[in-house]
Amino acid sequence: MSQKSSKVENDVSAATSNKLLVICIDRDNDVGEKAGIITPVIGRDACIDAALRLALEDPEDADSNSIFAAIKTYEDLISKGYQAEVITVAGVKSKGVQADEKILKETKKALEKFSANGAVIVSDGEDDESVVPVIQNILPVISVQRVVMKVSRSVEYSYAVFGKYLKMIAYDAKYSKFFLGVPGILLLIGGVATVVGYTAEITAILVSILGGAFLIRAFDIDRAWSNWAKPTPMGFIRIFTMVTGILLMLSSVPAGVNAIDEELLKSETEILLIFSNEVIIGQFISGALPILWIGMGAIFAGILLSNWIGGIPRQISDILRIVVLASLYPTVFQFTNIMINDESSFTLIPPLLGGLAVTLISATILFKKYRKHKNQEMISD
Numbered sequence: 231m232s233q234k235s236s237k238v239e240n241d242v243s244a245a246t247s248n249k250l251l252v253i254c255i256d257r258d259n260d261v262g263e264k265a266g267i268i269t270p271v272i273g274r275d276a277c278i279d280a281a282l283r284l285a286l287e288d289p290e291d292a293d294s295n296s297i298f299a300a301i302k303t304y305e306d307l308i309s310k311g312y313q314a315e316v317i318t319v320a321g322v323k324s325k326g327v328q329a330d331e332k333i334l335k336e337t338k339k340a341l342e343k344f345s346a347n348g349a350v351i352v353s354d355g356e357d358d359e360s361v362v363p364v365i366q367n368i369l370p371v372i373s374v375q376r377v378v379m380k381v382s383r384s385v386e387y388s389y390a391v392f393g394k395y396l397k398m399i400a401y402d403a404k405y406s407k408f409f410l411g412v413p414g415i416l417l418l419i420g421g422v423a424t425v426v427g428y429t430a431e432i433t434a435i436l437v438s439i440l441g442g443a444f445l446i447r448a449f450d451i452d453r454a455w456s457n458w459a460k461p462t463p464m465g466f467i468r469i470f471t472m473v474t475g476i477l478l479m480l481s482s483v484p485a486g487v488n489a490i491d492e493e494l495l496k497s498e499t500e501i502l503l504i505f506s507n508e509v510i511i512g513q514f515i516s517g518a519l520p521i522l523w524i525g526m527g528a529i530f531a532g533i534l535l536s537n538w539i540g541g542i543p544r545q546i547s548d549i550l551r552i553v554v555l556a557s558l559y560p561t562v563f564q565f566t567n568i569m570i571n572d573e574s575s576f577t578l579i580p581p582l583l584g585g586l587a588v589t590l591i592s593a594t595i596l597f598k599k600y601r602k603h604k605n606q607e608m609i610s611d
Contacts, residue, residue, distance in 0.1 A: 248312060248348075249312075249313045249347050250312055250313070250314045250348045250349065250350055250372065251314070251316075251317065251340065251348070251349045251350070252300050252303050252307065252317070252350045252352060253300070253317055253319060253337065253340075253350070253351050253352065254277070254296050254297050254299075254300035254316070254317070254318045254352045254353070255296075255319060255320075255333065255351060255353045255359075255361055256269075256296070256318065256319070256320040257321040257325055257330075257333070257361060258322075258323055258325055258329070259321055259322050259323055259329070260291055260293045260320075261280055261284050261293060261297075261318060261320050263323055264287045264288050264291065265283040265284040265286075266283075267280045267283060269318060269319055270317050270319045270336040270337070270339055271318040272315070272317045272340050272343060272344070273316070273317075274301055274305075274316055277316050277317070277318050278297075281295075281298050282294075284297070292377065295377055296352055296354045296377045299352050299375065299377045300316050300318070303352060303375060307350070315344040315346065317337075317340045319333045319336040319340070320332070320336070321361070333361050333364060333365070334364050334368070337368060338368060341368070347370070348369070348370050349369045349370065350371075350372055350373045351371055351373070352375045352377065353374070353375075354376065354377045355376065359376070362374060412439070412440065415439060416436050416439060416440060419435060419436055419439075420432065470532065471529055471531060471532020471533075471535070474532075475525040475527075476525065478528060479521075479525035481525075482518035482520075482521035482522035482525065483518060485518050485521050486513075486514040486516075486517040486518030487517070488517060489513050489516055489517020490510055490514055491509075491510075491513060508569045509569065512565075512566045512569025513566075513570055515562070516563070516567075516570065519563060523559055526555055527552060527555055527556075530552045530555060533548055533551075534548035534549060534551075534552065549592070550589070550593055553592045554585075556588075557584075560581035560585060561585055564577055564578055564581050565578060
């Protein structure tokens, strides 16, 4: 473990603070998830105990070394005559805003017991250091120290690490279904295709499967679906509204086709001419628009309702999503009128400005309400 003590001394000596709080940050809460430790952990002995318990639960976790590094920094400051205290704060496993809020609350709680006027941050990577601006809101940050693990560079160690990852790919279902499952399906289909003689057709299927797998993994579709499909009230609401919305959106296609004048379809015999006829396209969109918008609204409303029941603080974005959808409807509808009736493009300006005004007013009201709610929470804390 490499720790730049001289940098700490320079940073601290250049500051005017004399009561320093050494903060070890564990943003993904390994100390709580793995060792069952309740944070904030305040004091040298308590931090040593937390680091030992975490190291026993997971010897490969770098957070235990970060805690020891924070303790060493604390002892160095004490030896230089500073008043200091060391703490360990943690976020939540999913990180994000909730983790940062939890770290902020725990730091405030520690400041109630030790009134510091400067902070030294100790972490094991950039992810933990992203919380520094949050802590700076309540306490000046004098120095940020990153703990870097010294590991063996021998060939034997490299083989051991490589073997460990191969074992994870082979036996861990989280990785094997993609790294082994998808190639296995492709090889199986390719072998069958070679035997039966449909090589060209099967090649197209193989490319499609591979492309679909890449898309699913790239956009986290499998993980998102597993979260959506959890057997909870929120999960059932999301599934119901998602299926309803998709069915409505699909049904908008025949509705759009039925809205097209049959005489126009008869006059245009080629597909290319049909798609280049702006009146036909306008009539199709005009007919499909109401049901399409209702389907999208059903999906957005389901997200809002499930988040509201689950207590997830995303109401602002969920409500704004529905407001924007409703505000765009007049603009898109007027666009279809321009295509069908050959109206002036300037007729798009009034609904566009109206939708923009509604969106801005709604966003302002919602953000003011959110800030008021957050201020009340901070006062109560």
